[in-house]
Amino acid sequence: MEVLIIDDNEEITDAVKFFLDSKDIECKVINDGREGLNEIVTQRGRYNLILLDMAMPQFSGYDILKTLKTEDLLKSENIVIFTASSTNDKNIVDFLAAGAKEVLKKPVSLDDLSQLIERYRHNLTMV
Secondary structure (H helix, E strand, O other), rough: EEOOOOOOOOHHHHHHHHHHHHHOEEEEEOHHHHHHHHHHHOOOOOOOEEEEOOOOOOOHHHHHHHHHHHOOOOOOOOEEEEEEOOOOOOOHHHHHHOOEEEEEEOOOOHHHHHHHHHHHHOOOOOO
């Protein structure tokens, strides 16, 4: 299993990566939105799960999702919106309708993270 985390908060990404490493799950962390988009596009289908923060400077998770939706790549990736923002946000609802798989709210419990990992462990693409 491979997980990609795109989030500018290094404390969060370090903690999640540490947890995933302890479970022998390969994890790549990218702390920049543009680099994260490039990774998704160039490595299409590689990751079983992509955790995407919405609030990043310069190029946000919203920008990534809009680009993927425009290029018709959003539904083919297992992108989980990883956010401290409200799940009632119309943009998040729109992205879920467009193909983002679900929302994981921060702060995340290790139990919730474990359950999420198990849901995507054996599925290269969930539709």
